[in-house]
Amino acid sequence: MNIYPELLETLIENFKKFPGIGERTAERYALALIKMDSEDLKDFSVAIDKIKKDLKTCDTCGHLTDQNTCSICADDNRNHNLICVVEDYKNIFMFEKTGKFAGVYHVLGGLISPIDGINPDDLNIHKLISRCKELNDAEVIIALRPTIEGDTTTLYLKKILDRENIKITRLSYGIPMGAELDYLDILTLERALYDRKEVE
Amino acid sequence: MNIYPELLETLIENFKKFPGIGERTAERYALALIKMDSEDLKDFSVAIDKIKKDLKTCDTCGHLTDQNTCSICADDNRNHNLICVVEDYKNIFMFEKTGKFAGVYHVLGGLISPIDGINPDDLNIHKLISRCKELNDAEVIIALRPTIEGDTTTLYLKKILDRENIKITRLSYGIPMGAELDYLDILTLERALYDRKEVE
Numbered sequence: 191m192n193i194y195p196e197l198l199e200t201l202i203e204n205f206k207k208f209p210g211i212g213e214r215t216a217e218r219y220a221l222a223l224i225k226m227d228s229e230d231l232k233d234f235s236v237a238i239d240k241i242k243k244d245l246k247t248c249d250t251c252g253h254l255t256d257q258n259t260c261s262i263c264a265d266d267n268r269n270h271n272l273i274c275v276v277e278d279y280k281n282i283f284m285f286e287k288t289g290k291f292a293g294v295y296h297v298l299g300g301l302i303s304p305i306d307g308i309n310p311d312d313l314n315i316h317k318l319i320s321r322c323k324e325l326n327d328a329e330v331i332i333a334l335r336p337t338i339e340g341d342t343t344t345l346y347l348k349k350i351l352d353r354e355n356i357k358i359t360r361l362s363y364g365i366p367m368g369a370e371l372d373y374l375d376i377l378t379l380e381r382a383l384y385d386r387k388e389v390e
Numbered sequence: 391m392n393i394y395p396e397l398l399e400t401l402i403e404n405f406k407k408f409p410g411i412g413e414r415t416a417e418r419y420a421l422a423l424i425k426m427d428s429e430d431l432k433d434f435s436v437a438i439d440k441i442k443k444d445l446k447t448c449d450t451c452g453h454l455t456d457q458n459t460c461s462i463c464a465d466d467n468r469n470h471n472l473i474c475v476v477e478d479y480k481n482i483f484m485f486e487k488t489g490k491f492a493g494v495y496h497v498l499g500g501l502i503s504p505i506d507g508i509n510p511d512d513l514n515i516h517k518l519i520s521r522c523k524e525l526n527d528a529e530v531i532i533a534l535r536p537t538i539e540g541d542t543t544t545l546y547l548k549k550i551l552d553r554e555n556i557k558i559t560r561l562s563y564g565i566p567m568g569a570e571l572d573y574l575d576i577l578t579l580e581r582a583l584y585d586r587k588e589v590e
Contacts, residue, residue, distance in 0.1 A: 193486040195456040197437055197444050204434040208422050221480055222408050224454070228442050234404040237397055239435035242428050244397050254424070256395040280421055286393040 194220075247279070250321070252297030252314050254279045262286075262294055269293045274331045275318065275347065277301055277340075281333065293331070296321065301339035302346055310346055318347075322356050332360040336381075394420075447479070450521070452497030452514050454479045462486075462494055469493045474531045475518065475547065477501055477540075481533065493531070496521065501539035502546055510546055518547075522556050532560040536581075 192199055198220050205216035223231065247253065248260035255261065262268060262282070272293025276282060277300060285291050298313045322328050330351055334340035344360060351358045364382040365374060392399055398420050405416035423431065447453065448460035455461065462468060462482070472493030476482060477500060485491050498513045522528050530551055534540035544560060551558045564582040565574060 193483055195445060195454060195461075197440055197456055198454070200433060200437045201441075204430065204437065207426060207430065208419050217483070219408050223438060223441055224445060226407060230404065230407065231438055231441060233400060235435045235439035237400040237404065238423060238431055238438065240397055241401075241423055241431060245395060245424060254395060254398070256397055261395075283393055283417070 247297070251295050252279065252299060252317070253282050253295055267292075271325050271328045272331065273318070273321065273328065274333050276333050277335065285333070293329075296330075298334075298343065301334060301337075302343045303339045313343075315347070315350070319350060319354065322351065322354055327357075329357040329359060332358065334360075336363055447497070451495050452479065452499060452517070453482050453495055467492075471525050471528045472531065473518070473521065473528065474533050476533050477535065485533070496530075498534075498543070501534060501537075502543045503539045513543075515547070515550070519550060519554065522551065522554055527557075529557040529559060532558065534560075536563055 194202065194217075201220035201223060202213075202216045205211050205219045206213065211219070226234075244256045245254055246256070246258075248255045248263055249258050250263040251260060253260040253262060257264070263270075269292050273296050274285065274291060274293055275296045275298060276285075277298055279297050282295050282297070285295070296314070296318045298315065298318075300308055300313050302308060302310055302313065318330075322330065330347070332344045332347060334343055348358050362385065363378070364385055365371070365378065371379070394402065394417075401420035401423060402413075402416045405411050405419045406413065411419070426434075444456045445454055446456075446458075448455045448463055449458050450463040451460060453460040453462060457464070463470075469492050473496050474485065474491060474493055475496045475498060476485075477498055479497050482495050482497070485495070496514070496518045498515065498518075500508055500513050502508060502510055502513065518530075522530065530547070532544045532547060534543055548558050562585065563578070564585055565571070565578065571579070
């Protein structure tokens, strides 16, 4: 016999599918739902049901959108000659929160990783090249993870974009703002030393 | 302009209503939903929508159930002469997890707290008395929080149940299992000393 009514069990099982949610937290959330407003529950339920129907990827950049073209690609006030290449659309939300990037994006949908069987053809790279070819004076900013896979992908993109004479840059590596030098990993410190900049 | 598509915003707002979920976690959960299986999303959505319709309180004990009588009250293998009185149905789930209680429950739905305007009449007490009156040789175990409100409620119940000649006990107070004595609060230690038991 289950401790919880069946409906609660269903909810608990569903909450356990979220990242970092275990049994106890799932129970807590399921029980919290019971106390919520009926209207809110209706909205929540409908929104969850609509996810797969409403959300798709932007035809141009691969970002998450409820339109054919995402709000960023559709924005004429942005610099469409400046393309920031990211691994996942989640990264775009992070950049947008800074409010400091006025260009557009391109989502690769992964990183080159021969070990995991992920080759350049599995990524959204052809589309990036064709986007770049349509532009004059484009700059591609690579914003990938500083890992072997990220570096491999960056080098691959550089090789291809160089052929097309497109300017290619990457995010700077270094000490994160506010970090304690004492607790920094050696690789980051090494990189920060190597990439040191003149004080202006 | 919103950073997220509207549907995602709705989901994020809903997740923020859960206990202990802030902006960042809500975003993480909303984005995690996108990666989930369509079937699972459907089940989840339906379950959320059904909460208010399907879940109600047991006619007998006030526990959460999808029937008129909860599975505990309906279970003939349990001892219906042993009633454990709890503040909230959530407590029942905790007791059931121990698997060590073979009696039944009674949910008060709160604690007496004159400061908050909660009087005995606001709680599910009349029903408890009438349940007890129908039994021979009943024992009521009070399992309320060891706070002023919990103690007030316990004393009130004792006064009333004594009139009906019903045996009334409460959970033992003392040192939690595995606790470090060094870090224990003084009140608990005092209580554990006062309630000391002979070693058998």
